[in-house]
Amino acid sequence: MPSLAESPHTFILNDQNVTVSAADDEPLLYVLRDQLNLPGTRFGCGLNQCGACRVLIDGRPASACDTPMWSVVGHAVVTIEGLNASPTARRLQDAFEAQQAGQCGACLSGIIVTLTGAIDSGVAHDERSIRSVLDAHLCRCGSHARIVSAALDAIANASATKLTHAQP
Ligand code: FES
Ligand code: FES
Numbered sequence: 001m002p003s004l005a006e007s008p009h010t011f012i013l014n015d016q017n018v019t020v021s022a023a024d025d026e027p028l029l030y031v032l033r034d035q036l037n038l039p040g041t042r043f044g045c046g047l048n049q050c051g052a053c054r055v056l057i058d059g060r061p062a063s064a065c066d067t068p069m070w071s072v073v074g075h076a077v078v079t080i081e082g083l084n085a086s087p088t089a090r091r092l093q094d095a096f097e098a099q100q101a102g103q104c105g106a107c108l109s110g111i112i113v114t115l116t117g118a119i120d121s122g123v124a125h126d127e128r129s130i131r132s133v134l135d136a137h138l139c140r141c142g143s144h145a146r147i148v149s150a151a152l153d154a155i156a157n158a159s160a161t162k163l164t165h166a167q168p
Helices: 030-034 088-100 108-120 127-137 144-164
Strands: 006-013 016-023 054-057 060-063 077-078
Touching: 016 030, 054 108, 060 077, 060 108, 060 127, 088 108, 088 144, 108 127, 108 144
Parallel strands: 006 077
Antiparallel strands: 006 016, 054 060, 054 077
């Protein structure tokens, strides 16, 4: 039986300490969108089955619709809005645009959050590993092939940038 009583919940959101009043069982997704005015985290299925609501918690992708508030207390949450300064997220966005990987866009913020975390941690580095980390994401527009291709481009662009900077 979900708890309806609200209490303060303090966590780190996009590098800032925040405290919100919420029920212990309230999904993080509702707090982000309804209380904290962060609509970039999307509501898709609400059942941890589509990946549209992915955020990073302590650097790992998690579905905000399936994350109760009690579980984020004291942890670091990053939403798509918190990735504004991330070079990896920027490369991904550029590659998605170049390849027209986004159609309606409903799935994209969750996908970019997951890919950013996976690329930065070294988990996603080739086609196979990209497909593996995107396994939890649905794209109803059928852009999967372009999304994988754009992710590969973003990784290649990062490697090219590193090589350029390494030149004497
Ligand atoms: S809305 Fe969270 S996984 Fe679909
Ligand atoms: S671009 Fe429409 S759901 Fe993925």
